[in-house]
Amino acid sequence: MDYEIFDLGDVPLQRGATLRNARLAYKTYGKLDADKGNVIVYPTWYSGQHYDNEWLIGPGMALDPEKYFIIVPNMLGNGLSSSPSNTPEPYNLSRFPDITLYDNVRLQHRLVTEKFGIERIALVTGWSMGAQQTNQWGCLYPDMVQRIAPFCGSAKTAPHNIVFLEGVKAALTADAAWNGGWYSTPPSKGLRAVGRVYAGWGLSQPFYMQELWRELGFSSLEDFLVGFWEGFFLQKDANNLLAMLWSWQHGDISDNPVFKGDFKKALGAIKARAIVMPAERDLYFPVADNEWEVSHMPNAECRPIPGVWGHFAGGGSSPVDTRFIDTALKELLATP
Known part of the structure; x- marks a missing residue:
């Protein structure tokens, strides 16, 4: 097993159920500085697990384990953290409770603060559903998160x-x-x-x-x-x-007790310096959606990833797109 488990106990979820003996699987890369200021949080994506994020981590890259302490929390439902496939009766299989972005990020925040005693995060970044969690981090914990870089995702799942x-x-x-x-x-x-x-x-x-x-x-x-x-x-x-899929379809960073459905208010709460990177040819997270979101964020720019790889520009398969994302992350991390 190349990952660790953070036991969360019994967790009341946003939609009313209680996830008992909840478990958050995570993997860390690099070492935490003495001042705990070198933290990057990099959530997983739809069906992905921590090792699927490793294409963006490595020596000489923005996410360099020799410089940063990188935490990759596995999303609830992905088979490693609490999921239908590993939860005991009665909430097993198709009875697994509905999980929101708010649930995911709230529990990731517990991991970061309770396990590691971290008070500030240099960067939160992620692809696709990882980008949705990145945006959720930015608005829920604006005084903690210094920078965000969501790529090929959105702050709210569009009807299409x-x-x-x-x-x-x-x-x-x-x-x-x-x-x-x-x-x-x-x-x-x-x-x-x-x-x-x-x-x-x-x-x-x-x-x-x-x-x-x-x-x-x-x-x-x-x-x-x-x-x-x-x-x-x-x-x-x-x-x-x-x-x-249910979590994705109901993705909305404002759909929680903090923002009560006020989407513009949630976007406006993201104080972090942000580079938002949609893919030019993404068929379900289009550039226009991100441009609108960025227009309501106080310290953000929209920087589309050029090319023809569509959503998978953010999946690590295209070396050109990986360099584009890595370059933007390096630039972002270099900003005060």
Whole structure:
């Protein structure tokens, strides 16, 4: 096991249930300075686990473990932290409670403060749902978070994004083996179908026109659809995917007791210096959404990632896009 567990005890959740014996899985990279001022928090994304974030961590990069203490908390529902797949009865499998961004970030804050005694964070950054958690950190803890860099994400899930996720959900739950979430063997047909649905959204039209899947080692379009997309989702647990999908669809940094649904107020509360990086060709977190959000944030700029990799510009597969993100992070960390 290359990660640690922070036991949270019984946690009352935002939507009314209590997550008993809640567990937050996390991994750290680097060492905490004596003054505890070198902290970076880097949350995970939809279905991702801590090791899926490691492409952005390394010597000479912005997230350099020789300089910073990097904490990667695993999102609730991702199979390592408390999830449908590892929670005992009665809240197991399809009875796993609804988890919000507010729940996730509140528990991550407990990890950072209770486990490590940290009072300020140099940077919070993340991709996709990790970006949503980044924005949530920024508005909930404005005096603690000095900088944020959400990439390929949003502060509130847009209606079109919700519709896309309905397609993912429908593909998965149409498999008879899903059995309302009480499956004994994985609903592999549904998981393969999710991969096919996602393939059309995660990457842009020019990506496919230019056959850039060849750069990832695939020999044909069908090879890419089966080898990459179906293979990707066959490794995942269906109930875990659906739990995180619910969190994503209900993503809204203002939907909590602090901001009571006032989205502009939540954006305005983000005091951190921010570089917000949408991908130019992202089909479900479009640039325009981030531009509007940034216009309501006091110390932010919108810096789109150019190119044709769409949402996966932030996934670590494109070296050019990785350099773009890393350069922005270095610039941000260099600002006082």
